[in-house]
Amino acid sequence: MTTLVNDRHAPGWNRPPIIESDGEGELLEVAMGPHHPSTHGVFRMDVALDGERVVRLKPVFGYLHRNHEKIGEGVSYLASMPYTDRLDYFCSLTNNWAYALAVEKLVGIQVPERAEYIRVILAELTRIQNHASAIGFLIQEMGASGTPLMYAFKEREKIMDLFESLTGSRMMCNYMRFGGCRVDISEVQLNMARSIVAGLPNFIDEFEALLSSNEILLARCQGVGIIKPELAVNAGLSGPMLRCSGVNYDLRKVDSYGIYGRFKFRVPLGDHGDIYDRYMIRVLEMRESIRILEQALHDIPAGPVADPKVKSRGIRPKPGEVYGRIEAPKGELGFYLISDGSPNPYRYRVRPPSLINLTILEDMCLGQNVADVVLIFGSVDIVLGEVDR
Amino acid sequence: MNTIEEIKTAIEAAVPGATLKIVLNPSVSAQHSLVLDHEHAVKVAEFLRDADGLQFDFLSNVTGVDWLDKELTEKVKVQRTVTKVVDGVEKVVEEEVEEARKRFVPGFIECVYHLYSIALRQGPLVLRMRTANRTDQVQMPSLTPVWRSAEFQEREVFDLFGIVFAGHPDLRRLLMWDEFEDHPMRRDYVEPDDFEYEPTPHDQVLKRAQAHKAAAQEGTVAAQ
Numbered sequence: 001m002t003t004l005v006n007d008r009h010a011p012g013w014n015r016p017p018i019i020e021s022d023g024e025g026e027l028l029e030v031a032m033g034p035h036h037p038s039t040h041g042v043f044r045m046d047v048a049l050d051g052e053r054v055v056r057l058k059p060v061f062g063y064l065h066r067n068h069e070k071i072g073e074g075v076s077y078l079a080s081m082p083y084t085d086r087l088d089y090f091c092s093l094t095n096n097w098a099y100a101l102a103v104e105k106l107v108g109i110q111v112p113e114r115a116e117y118i119r120v121i122l123a124e125l126t127r128i129q130n131h132a133s134a135i136g137f138l139i140q141e142m143g144a145s146g147t148p149l150m151y152a153f154k155e156r157e158k159i160m161d162l163f164e165s166l167t168g169s170r171m172m173c174n175y176m177r178f179g180g181c182r183v184d185i186s187e188v189q190l191n192m193a194r195s196i197v198a199g200l201p202n203f204i205d206e207f208e209a210l211l212s213s214n215e216i217l218l219a220r221c222q223g224v225g226i227i228k229p230e231l232a233v234n235a236g237l238s239g240p241m242l243r244c245s246g247v248n249y250d251l252r253k254v255d256s257y258g259i260y261g262r263f264k265f266r267v268p269l270g271d272h273g274d275i276y277d278r279y280m281i282r283v284l285e286m287r288e289s290i291r292i293l294e295q296a297l298h299d300i301p302a303g304p305v306a307d308p309k310v311k312s313r314g315i316r317p318k319p320g321e322v323y324g325r326i327e328a329p330k331g332e333l334g335f336y337l338i339s340d341g342s343p344n345p346y347r348y349r350v351r352p353p354s355l356i357n358l359t360i361l362e363d364m365c366l367g368q369n370v371a372d373v374v375l376i377f378g379s380v381d382i383v384l385g386e387v388d389r
Numbered sequence: 390m391n392t393i394e395e396i397k398t399a400i401e402a403a404v405p406g407a408t409l410k411i412v413l414n415p416s417v418s419a420q421h422s423l424v425l426d427h428e429h430a431v432k433v434a435e436f437l438r439d440a441d442g443l444q445f446d447f448l449s450n451v452t453g454v455d456w457l458d459k460e461l462t463e464k465v466k467v468q469r470t471v472t473k474v475v476d477g478v479e480k481v482v483e484e485e486v487e488e489a490r491k492r493f494v495p496g497f498i499e500c501v502y503h504l505y506s507i508a509l510r511q512g513p514l515v516l517r518m519r520t521a522n523r524t525d526q527v528q529m530p531s532l533t534p535v536w537r538s539a540e541f542q543e544r545e546v547f548d549l550f551g552i553v554f555a556g557h558p559d560l561r562r563l564l565m566w567d568e569f570e571d572h573p574m575r576r577d578y579v580e581p582d583d584f585e586y587e588p589t590p591h592d593q594v595l596k597r598a599q600a601h602k603a604a605a606q607e608g609t610v611a612a613q
Contacts, residue, residue, distance in 0.1 A: 061563055061564055062562075062563065062564040062565060062566065065564040065565070067549075067573055067574070069549075069574065070573060070574060105417065105418045106416055106417065106418055107417065108417035231537070233446050233447055233507055234536060234537045235537040235538050235540075236447060236448055236449060236536065236537070236538020236539075237538075238449075247507060249447075249507050254510055317416065318415065318416055318417075319415060319416070320414050320415050320417075320418065321414055321416065321418070321420065322416060322418040322420060323418075323420060323449075323450060323503050323513055323515070324418075325449070332449060334449060334450055334503070336450060336452055336501070336503070338454060339416065346454075347452075347454050349450070349452040351449060351450040351452075351503075355541055355542075356538055356541065356542065358541070359537060359538060359540055359541050360537070388564060389564075
């Protein structure tokens with residue numbers, strides 16, 4: 001048996017609790033990763049176990065580090081755009097948007113109506129396919145090897161086809177530009193999007209019928225990996241990880257960036273902060289995304305997708321700095337840029353939600369069984385391309 | 390949303406002795422920032438987190454910026470006395486001359502914090518802290534005890550910029566490996582030729598062979 005020495009609701013909740021072994025057995029140190037089926041990439045957790053119980057967990061990063069920020073400082077503003085696709089390679093379009101938004105704020109560029117609508121449509125489709133595959137991976141972690149993931153991928157494939165026909169690439173879309181989008185969306189593609197959205201509620205109903213009340217899912221997810229709201233805010237969590245603990249903070253509502261102020265949608269909030277809440281919030285967010293998509297696809301106006309007078313290439317912003325952020329599927333994705341008046345940014349910084357959401361991985365795992373670590377880790381929903389940059 | 394001046398006066402009233410400086414941002418975004426002094430930084434941070442009306446409870450982004458040493462060339466007007474020949478008579482005349490002078494501005498590394506308030510839906514408030522120079526005085530207090538989200542991000546700044554955060558509970562490299570020695574995000578960083586170079590037994594053999602070669606050459610020179 002292990003005992004909690006200081007619990008995390010005490011004034012010291014800023015730090016993970018210290019669990020001391022009772023000395024009956026030796027601690028077993030296990031390196032989970034860097035090559036492990038549950039790590040979604042190359043990532044290591046150095047875990048110390050007392051029997052089945054986790055007493056220490058240190059994440060080790062950097063296997064995929066390529067110093068994205070240094071590369072961004074060596075090239076022009078526009079040249080970083082295709083490279084942002086490689087951050088969170090599941091959601092390249094939201095990465096594009098975050099970067100474009102930061103530069104637009106730095107320079108002061110207005111975006112045409114139609115481009116704003118296209119951005120919303122693409123971002124919400126990205127959110128749906130990200131959440132669907134995140135849930136698929138989570139269930140795979142539980143031992144349901146492949147089948148639920150392939151259900152999710154079936155729907156993702158349709159969205160990917162739309163992305164490919166619009167941008168020329170399934171995953172590395174490189175579609176947004178400062179002050180608009182690269183190409184216009186055709187009526188055929190809009191109808192394609194409409195038919196995808198029309199089919200989505202059925203897909204989610206089916207998904208939920210299979211999973212939401214599944215006994216194994218309930219047994220393994222409820223009450224496991226709990227996050228308290230105070231710690232969630234203090235540790236800078238964002239996205240579904242923050243909202244699962246009941247903190248109402250969605251940047252689409254708070255900042256109303258782009259044209260999100262025009263759409264009616266609700267922000268799902270969790271109650272317990274456990275894995276099940278994180279699963280459920282992703283399902284509900286997909287349903288809200290469908291609502292946004294229906295409104296956007298109905299209202300999208302005709303017009304240009306970029307002002308031809310605004311140049312994207314070779315911009316030289318006035319000296320100054322900016323921090324721009326959006327609600328990416330994984331959390332708050334921000335770009336911090338400093339301009340010194342030259343064609344390259346003086347400082348180019350990505351605020352990676354995946355990395356910062358892992359801050360409290362140890363807190364969530366301490367005292368849990370080692371089998372649950374895999375599940376808790378899966379519920380954070382990270383992509384190593386963004387964690388290591 | 391409070392203006393940056395209001396926040397500055399509120400901090401100065403609550404934390405006596407804190408010296409703050411406003412850095413204006415001339416770009417369209419107009420996100421101005423406050424430079425904190427090291428001594429009172431943690432107290433100021435706690436005040437910003439807890440004070441009514443501010444409640445900056447969400448530390449979103451932490452990052453470093455490297456500013457290199459600069460040598461500015463300025464034109465200064467200097468008075469000097471010159472002896473001049475005017476109408477065949479030597480006279481001492483005062484005249485004003487422009488002189489180019491070089492001024493050395495020491496560089497520093499800066500840590501930038503972006504704060505938001507979830508409770509009051511306001512932000513961003515930008516805090517900055519600066520090191521004294523870029524070489525030996527690179528310490529500054531860590532804000533991880535106030536906002537836990539700084540934990541990994543300050544480790545990253547330590548790793549890539551080389552700022553040493555006093556009071557950080559677990560200051561190790563985050564992205565580069567532990568044996569790595571330089572700080573890659575600094576502006577004057579030069580990549581090594583071979584990242585994975587390790588001395589091997591073969592190196593010793595080569596060194597010995599070179600020594601033998603040199604000795605043999607000396608021997609032949611001596612023999613001639």
